[in-house]
Amino acid sequence: MAEGNVAERNVALEPGWKAALDDELQKPYMQQLRAFLLAEKRAGKVIFPPGPQIFNALNTTPLDQVRVVIIGQDPYHGPGQAHGLSFSVPPGIRPPPSLQNIFKELQRDLGLPIPAHGCLQSWAEQGVLLLNAVLTVEQASAGAHAGRGWETFTTKVIEVAARKHEHLVFLLWGSYAQKKAAQVDLSAHKVLTSVHPSPLSAHRGFIGNGHFSAVNAYLQAQGRQPIDWRLPDGAV
Numbered sequence: 001m002a003e004g005n006v007a008e009r010n011v012a013l014e015p016g017w018k019a020a021l022d023d024e025l026q027k028p029y030m031q032q033l034r035a036f037l038l039a040e041k042r043a044g045k046v047i048f049p050p051g052p053q054i055f056n057a058l059n060t061t062p063l064d065q066v067r068v069v070i071i072g073q074d075p076y077h078g079p080g081q082a083h084g085l086s087f088s089v090p091p092g093i094r095p096p097p098s099l100q101n102i103f104k105e106l107q108r109d110l111g112l113p114i115p116a117h118g119c120l121q122s123w124a125e126q127g128v129l130l131l132n133a134v135l136t137v138e139q140a141s142a143g144a145h146a147g148r149g150w151e152t153f154t155t156k157v158i159e160v161a162a163r164k165h166e167h168l169v170f171l172l173w174g175s176y177a178q179k180k181a182a183q184v185d186l187s188a189h190k191v192l193t194s195v196h197p198s199p200l201s202a203h204r205g206f207i208g209n210g211h212f213s214a215v216n217a218y219l220q221a222q223g224r225q226p227i228d229w230r231l232p233d234g235a236v
Contacts (some may be wrong), residue, residue: 016063020160033149046065051083052069057131060124066161066167067127071177074134085130088120101197109212115231147167169215190218
């Protein structure tokens with residue numbers, strides 16, 4: 001949606017998501033969101049992530065391939081950080097503190113080395129939907145686009161994924177994510193919760209939650225391939 005994705009009524013989406021969400025994209029609240037984002041850009045505001053990456057989570061993880069859902073709040077608001085995948089940053093950008101704590105738990109849980117970069121693209125390509133509740137943010141203004149309509153849209157995304165599949169695994173880190181996915185049918189899916197990986201809370205239950213091994217144990221119990229949580233050095 002921004003002058004590439006934001007300005008267009010016909011948003012470029014992966015075909016499965018497009019079919020499931022096209023009606024939602026045309027609803028009045030989404031048109032109001034589109035108008036808001038255009039007005040912000042015309043006023044000279046810098047919006048992250050860049051327009052073509054706003055729907056990166058959906059385009060990188062096709063609807064029919066979703067196996068795991070990790071819910072974030074809103075994109076990173078520093079230059080170059082946000083690229084449309086929750087908690088992830090592009091190669092060459094220093095991993096923010098919450099992502100560093102995710103890597104610490106990955107190392108503790110699975111014995112994997114701390115990655116050399118913070119790009120989680122390889123997770124998304126394996127069916128880990130890295131979904132923020134709010135898909136855009138103003139530079140240097142965390143939460144600036146909260147309450148503008150994204151939350152309604154991303155709740156619909158979660159509903160679509162949960163309805164399309166059985167036996168998804170939802171990783172809900174912190175109270176915000178837990179409220180966001182409150183409608184998930186626990187009888188059809190696995191829901192793992194803990195405090196957020198933020199430095200303010202990580203050592204009160206995120207470090208030690210064992211979620212990465214628990215995801216793979218659950219997937220394997222369902223006869224499905226585990227996630228390879230290692231991040232390749234040559235991330236793009």
